[in-house]
Amino acid sequence: MKIKHLTFLASTMLLISCSGTISTAKKEYQITKTAALKSAWNFNPNEWRLQNDTLTGNGGPMHWGVIESKKKLPKNYEIDFKVNIVKESLFEVMLHIDQENYIRTYLYTIDQNIVIGRGAYNKNSDEYxxxxxxxxxxKPMQLENNKWYAVKIRVSNNQLYFTVNNQTFLECSIEKSNLNQQGKLGFITNGHAKISQLTIKTIP
Structure with missing residues (x-):
C-alpha cells in the first residue's frame, strides 16, 4: 500500500514539474482544473476562464483575447480539441511561439477558410x-458561428498537418516554409470562443 502511495505521489510530482515542455510523464496533457490552467498558462482572467472542462475566451476586434502556455511544445506532438466560435470571425491556434513570432493555424468565418500562416503578436500593442x-x-470550408468543430493538429518530423472535422485538410513543411520549428502554444479569439476536450500528446 505504501509503495502504491509513493508511486502515485512521484507521478503527480512529474505531472506538475517544471519540465521544458508541456508534455508529461504520461505523454499527454489535458486541462481539467483551474489550478492547472493558472500554473501552466499565461492569460488575463478577464479574457480566459475554465469552467466545467470548457475553456472560454473573450476578445474583441480591437483587442484579441490571448492565452499562452508557459512551456514549450514537444518536438513531435498532436493536439486534439473541439472549438465553437460563438461570436465574431476568428479563432486561432498559435504554434511554436518564440518571442513575438509563431505559426498561425486558424478558422476564419469571414473568408470561409482554414489557414496556415506566419504570425506575429505583440502583447503590449493592439495595433493591427x-x-x-x-x-x-x-482551403475553403463552410464555417458558422455557434457550431462545434473538431480540430486536430499534428507535427511530426517538421511536417505540419491541420485537419478540421476529419474532412478539410492542410499540410506544409515547417522548415521549407521558413516557420518557427519550436516554441510554445497559444490560442486567440477576436470575439467569443469555447474550447473543450483539449488534449496535447507527445508522439514518437
Missing amino acids: SKRGGPTLFK
Missing part, C-alpha cells in the same frame, strides 16, 4: 500591424 500575418496555405 503588430498582430496576425500573411497566409501561406488555405
Whole structure:
C-alpha cells in the first residue's frame, strides 16, 4: 500500500514539474482544473476562464483575447480539441511561439477558410500591424458561428498537418516554409470562443 502511495505521489510530482515542455510523464496533457490552467498558462482572467472542462475566451476586434502556455511544445506532438466560435470571425491556434513570432493555424468565418500562416503578436500593442500575418496555405470550408468543430493538429518530423472535422485538410513543411520549428502554444479569439476536450500528446 505504501509503495502504491509513493508511486502515485512521484507521478503527480512529474505531472506538475517544471519540465521544458508541456508534455508529461504520461505523454499527454489535458486541462481539467483551474489550478492547472493558472500554473501552466499565461492569460488575463478577464479574457480566459475554465469552467466545467470548457475553456472560454473573450476578445474583441480591437483587442484579441490571448492565452499562452508557459512551456514549450514537444518536438513531435498532436493536439486534439473541439472549438465553437460563438461570436465574431476568428479563432486561432498559435504554434511554436518564440518571442513575438509563431505559426498561425486558424478558422476564419469571414473568408470561409482554414489557414496556415506566419504570425506575429505583440502583447503590449493592439495595433493591427503588430498582430496576425500573411497566409501561406488555405482551403475553403463552410464555417458558422455557434457550431462545434473538431480540430486536430499534428507535427511530426517538421511536417505540419491541420485537419478540421476529419474532412478539410492542410499540410506544409515547417522548415521549407521558413516557420518557427519550436516554441510554445497559444490560442486567440477576436470575439467569443469555447474550447473543450483539449488534449496535447507527445508522439514518437
